[in-house]
């Protein structure tokens with residue numbers, strides 16, 4: 586894997602313990618390791634070769650540490666990211682607030698970054714639906730708001746571009 590060119594930088598963000606490293610582990614090695622929780626320190630990197638139709642794309646995935654004590658460091662890792670997977674634990678409403686914090690930050694600081702909101706630990710809801718910490722409709726409303734905010738921003742930016750070029 587070493588020396589392979591990375592086509593797109595992807596960053597994982599979200600409160601500590603929501604399952605970011607587990608997602609990367611699943612994606613990179615196809616396994617889930619239950620067991621003692623080891624929090625990420627700083628960040629970890631994995632390059633993953635993906636096939637899309639007849640194309641090969643190498644994603645450079647940065648798994649950041651969720652602990653607030655590493656917040657400043659996480660900002661370094663999302664610089665220049667083409668995509669951000671912002672994770673929250675479906676059973677933990679606090680983690681959803683934290684996800685909103687990262688979405689807001691990315692929207693303000695990383696214009697070219699696509700944001701993917703990812704609810705984790707759905708297996709816990711399959712066991713017991715009462716464990717759901719965030720109402721499904723609240724997530725839906727939030728995502729819809731963000732979507733239309735983005736549409737409006739793109740409209741404004743696009744119009745401004747047209748004025749600048751006089752088209």
Ligand SMILES: Nc1nc2c(ncn2[C@@H]2O[C@H](COP(=O)(O)OP(=O)(O)OP(=O)(O)O)[C@@H](O)[C@H]2O)c(=O)[nH]1
Pocket residue numbers: 599600601602603604605606607608618619620621622623624625626649650651652705706707708709
């Ligand atoms: N039930 C369940 N547990 C999960 C899932 N994903 C992760 N976990 C558990 O949640 C704990 C935290 O997982 P991590 O992947 O280390 O979380 P993280 O977001 O990388 O945490 P930081 O590195 O501290 O930011 C671990 O004990 C995992 O086994 C899941 O989908 N379901």
